Amino acid sequence: xxxxxxxxxxxxxxxxxxxxxxxxxxxxxxxxxISVVHSHILYELQKRPNIALNELADLLSMDTxxxxxxxxxxxxxxMVNRLPDPKDRxxxxxxxxxxxxxxxxxxxxxxxxxxxxxxxxxxxxxHEQVLESLLLMNEAMKKSADCCTPPL
Amino acid sequence: xxxxxxxxxxxxxxxxxxxxxxxxxxxxxxxxxISVVHSHILYELQKRPNIALNELADLLSMDTxxxxxxxxxxxxxxMVNRLPDPKDRxxxxxxxxxxxxxxxxxxxxxxxxxxxxxxxxxxxxxHEQVLESLLLMNEAMKKSADCCTPPL
DNA sequence: GGATAATAGTTGCGTTTATCAATTACTGTG
DNA sequence: CACAGTAATTGATAAACGCAACTATTATCC
Numbered sequence: 001x002x003x004x005x006x007x008x009x010x011x012x013x014x015x016x017x018x019x020x021x022x023x024x025x026x027x028x029x030x031x032x033x034i035s036v037v038h039s040h041i042l043y044e045l046q047k048r049p050n051i052a053l054n055e056l057a058d059l060l061s062m063d064t065x066x067x068x069x070x071x072x073x074x075x076x077x078x079m080v081n082r083l084p085d086p087k088d089r090x091x092x093x094x095x096x097x098x099x100x101x102x103x104x105x106x107x108x109x110x111x112x113x114x115x116x117x118x119x120x121x122x123x124x125x126x127h128e129q130v131l132e133s134l135l136l137m138n139e140a141m142k143k144s145a146d147c148c149t150p151p152l
Numbered sequence: 153x154x155x156x157x158x159x160x161x162x163x164x165x166x167x168x169x170x171x172x173x174x175x176x177x178x179x180x181x182x183x184x185x186i187s188v189v190h191s192h193i194l195y196e197l198q199k200r201p202n203i204a205l206n207e208l209a210d211l212l213s214m215d216t217x218x219x220x221x222x223x224x225x226x227x228x229x230x231m232v233n234r235l236p237d238p239k240d241r242x243x244x245x246x247x248x249x250x251x252x253x254x255x256x257x258x259x260x261x262x263x264x265x266x267x268x269x270x271x272x273x274x275x276x277x278x279h280e281q282v283l284e285s286l287l288l289m290n291e292a293m294k295k296s297a298d299c300c301t302p303p304l
Numbered sequence: 305g306g307a308t309a310a311t312a313g314t315t316g317c318g319t320t321t322a323t324c325a326a327t328t329a330c331t332g333t334g
Numbered sequence: 335c336a337c338a339g340t341a342a343t344t345g346a347t348a349a350a351c352g353c354a355a356c357t358a359t360t361a362t363c364c
Binding site for chain 2: 012016018019020021022024108112115120126141
């Protein structure tokens, strides 16, 4: 049976971990001259091309107004294509330009090399376990988010 | 030998994980009526009382000017004590008030219950492994941050 | 010991970002 | 065809960040 201290510990660990990754993202984006939010947009658009602004806002948990402005910047700088959907012209269809894909690839390369670096600090026999654990956490947090019951 | 795809995968996993935790932090803080930054300050002050503004800014990777203002808010709302250091009066000594500790405890309780919830979604025999993996990641990222070599 | 450099913290100011409300454009329904 | 509903944008306000200037205090150098 795990004592409560386990969860306190994990919260602490996770909090610092997330803070570190936040800084990493900042570096990874800023070394390419863009903001963290922009890098998230590029990332998500590369994963799911031809998505509507609406859905993208859901994925990133952002207000559509904020996202609309950010997308506007990315369109102006030639990273993103924004076209009205011919099926339903209320929607817009978003996708990466060639330049946007290149930008995304740059950031991804930075992240990759960083994670390779991180994993070098971890014993090789633990790599499998760490990867599996992150996937487990991710799945668990996804499930948990749906049935969240605010305790206050 | 792990293929490159492993790192792409882990980056993706970690990115989503961090995004989820960011939202959680927001909820955890907002349910207590404060901002995420404030909750980080409370958290860090509870961990290391009687710290200087300078060091705190380092820990949180914030500009001292931004932190100074945030601390000012927290002093005004009775969460934080800010006193000049008698040893060297350029410094200030920061600590939590009773109310600040209570606030921190509330947020911690929220986080704890959330993580308990998350762990319920993970098979019990994996709990140990997940916790160990998070600690490994944390240590590895700490080490890696010191010797970071920007690839661009 | 006194002038000078260095450090911690605060404040001013411009830029960016988030959020709410209102508006426009378009689609589906009665 | 009028009207409700939805997607996206825009306007206005507030909050946060980051840089630079400033104040107060301490350390250093001659």
